[in-house]
Amino acid sequence: MSDTFDAVIVGGGLLGCAAAWMLAREGADVLLVERDQINQHASGQNAGSLHFQLEYRMIEKGIEAAKQAAEAMPLHLEAAKLWADLSGEVGEPLGVAQVxxxxxxxxxxxxxxxxxxxxxxxxxxxxxxxxxxxxxxxxxxxxxxxxxxxxxxxxEGKADTRTAGPAMARAAIRLGATARTRTAVTGIRRNGSSWLVTVADRQSGEQHNPTTVKAESLILTAGVWTTELGDMIGAYLPTIxxxxxxxxxxxxxxxxxxxxxxxxxxxxxxxxxxxxxxxxxxxxxxxxxxxxxxxxxxxxxxxxxxxxxxxxxxxxxxxxxxxxxxxxxxxxxxxxVTPDQLPLVGPVPGAPGAYVATGGSAFTLGPSFAQVLTELVLGRKPGIDLAPYDPRRYERGIDVS
Ligand SMILES: Cc1cc2nc3c(=O)[nH]c(=O)nc-3n(C[C@H](O)[C@H](O)[C@H](O)COP(=O)(O)OP(=O)(O)OC[C@H]3O[C@@H](n4cnc5c(N)ncnc54)[C@H](O)[C@@H]3O)c2cc1C
The missing domain is CATH 3.30.9.10 (D-Amino Acid Oxidase, subunit A, domain 2)
Structure with a gap:
């Protein structure tokens, strides 16, 4: 395995697989690192609903909360378009039905x-x-x-949770991405303008053979482990x-x-x-x-x-x-979910070249999250205004208790 990549992606759920595929499609040299198996956690366990209406959890707390949750709508609308074409673009059926x-x-x-x-x-x-x-x-x-x-x-509709993530991982690999499963990211540090990421084989819960790879960009798509990964690089990424x-x-x-x-x-x-x-x-x-x-x-x-x-x-x-x-x-x-119910998507505060995406109905939002991450890594201005989802909002003193 090479030890230098354009981007290292931590987490092989739907978000990590989609980001690996979209980046590989743009010619980036990507390493996708998954501690267990691809799709083993939330992305393979969820209900597969493609939600574009505000959900019950967003309206049960009243109209003001619903209005705030609606700020995620641009990501939902983009996701609706992306899901519609995804099976064809990935080259495998993903069970998408928006009926x-x-x-x-x-x-x-x-x-x-x-x-x-x-x-x-x-x-x-x-x-x-x-x-x-x-x-x-x-x-x-x-x-x-x-x-x-x-x-x-x-x-609105559904997609098949058993196939969507793995199909995108396979598509990424076909385009030259490297995927390592049963491999944990155990350390991350900044060195000049690069990230040094320590990865270790994982067997029966034990970690072996640590090696370090270098990348210009780091993507955190680690689901419930996002806060822990943020801690590794000294960033506050609150998740519930x-x-x-x-x-x-x-x-x-x-x-x-x-x-x-x-x-x-x-x-x-x-x-x-x-x-x-x-x-x-x-x-x-x-x-x-x-x-x-x-x-x-x-x-x-x-x-x-x-x-x-x-x-x-x-x-x-x-x-x-x-x-x-x-x-x-x-x-x-x-x-x-996040403290304000909006996604956490964008550059990681205080960590140049590191990007994060998590929060909410992220099976639905996976393709638009991955698209935004791809644009950020490639230095392009995302087509969606990310201000409402900016992880820095928590540094500005919102009460997250
Ligand atoms: C029961 C249930 C029902 C749901 N229903 C829906 C629904 O109908 N529609 C919808 O839109 N959303 C739904 N969701 C939410 C959705 O499943 C998640 O938001 C989405 O799957 C998150 O994807 P992810 O890739 O961010 O995280 P995950 O799929 O959790 O992937 C993160 C990966 O990161 C890996 N990882 C963590 N730390 C490390 C490390 N240090 N090194 C290497 N790898 C690491 C983990 O092993 C994991 O595989 C549901 C969730 C659940 C649990």
Whole structure:
């Protein structure tokens, strides 16, 4: 392996794989370093929803919070365009289907919230309309009679979490990128105008054979480990870890074409291309902690029965047919949000040539995050104004407690 690269990317989830591919496509010499296997963590464990409407977690705290969350819309709109062409460009099917998403209301208060939400979204350029009960029934006959309205966004949908990241890693390798799995980044330091990155083989949790590689640019796409990587280079990159629950049912004939969410409950629901119904939407699992009480991401979070039951109740209330499907599997995964719910994307403060991307629905946003990282590494002005997502906002004294 060469020891000098244009960019070293830390983390082989969707973001790291997409950035490696986009940079390799531009002719950059890239090293992608993944401590475990490509796609092993959040990117391979998530619900695969392509969210462009504001999600329940963004509207449940009121209109002001929703307006702030909407500042991520330029990244979402760009992601919607990128996902549409991604399978063709990567050269493998990624299971992308943008056939529309519905956010449901079962009360008049939720219906009125949807109207306000849609106004905010439209002001950012998102195509969304609020449907009344008859229209809802026509568009989505599988929904319960209890649904009184739904906001409909035609570009929402899903992609296959099992293939998207790995396919982009393969595409990057075909273009000359180097990928090292079961390899941990154990140290990073600045030397003149370069980064010296120490990487070590990882077997059974032990690290062996440390070597140092040199790169002009460093990209941190380390998911819940972002804050830890920031510490390695003396940068404050605050993230909040969330352990979440998913359930998948047995296969059945296709009857749900849409991504389904709820304006008053934690719910995301969709049917996979194989016919399984995937149920999630933010129901918590319990994060494990170490001896000093800090989250321990090396241990799988604990599944909470109350979350599995609550999620199933929310699903069957609006899609009754789901109640008759056997659950095949439940699982948990850990992801990050940021203190202000906006993504953390851009140059790492105090670390020239280092860039970070994390936070929020980063499966959806992965392609636009990767595009922005690519532009930054290549010294181009990103097409999206990154000011609202600038990691430096936390240095300016926002309360992150
Ligand atoms: C249950 C669940 C459901 C979700 N549903 C959705 C959804 O429907 N839609 C959506 O948009 N988002 C969803 N998300 C969020 C989404 O999964 C994540 O935001 C996204 O996958 C993050 O991708 P990533 O590449 O940043 O992180 P990850 O996939 O976590 O990848 C980071 C990688 O960095 C590696 N790494 C860390 N430290 C080091 C080191 N020192 N050296 C080498 N490698 C290192 C890790 O091993 C890991 O593989 C969900 C998340 C969960 C958990």
């Amino acid at each position: 529309g998403g519905l956010m449901l209301a079962e009360t008049e208060a939720q219906a009125s919230l949807l109207e306000t939400k849609a106004e905010i979204e439209r002001s950012w350029g998102l195509d969304v309309e609020v449907l009344g009960p008859e229209q809802v029934r026509k568009v989505a006959p599988y929904l319960s009679e209890s649904v009184v309205a739904a906001s409909y966004c035609p570009i 870890p969330l352990a979440l629950t998913m359930t998948v049912t047995a296969k059945t004939e296709k009857f749900i074409p849409h991504l389904v969410q709820h304006a008053g409950a934690r719910l995301s629901l969709k049917q996979s291309h194989d016919g399984n119904v995937l149920i999630g939407g933010g129901w918590p699992a319990r994060l494990m902690t170490d001896s000093v009480g800090a989250p321990d991401f090396s241990v799988r979070p604990e599944l909470l029965r109350s979350s599995v039951a609550g999620n199933a109740r929310a699903a069957t209330a609006v899609v009754p047919r789901v109640g008759s499907l056997p659950a095949l599997r439940t699982w948990v995964g850990t992801t990050t």
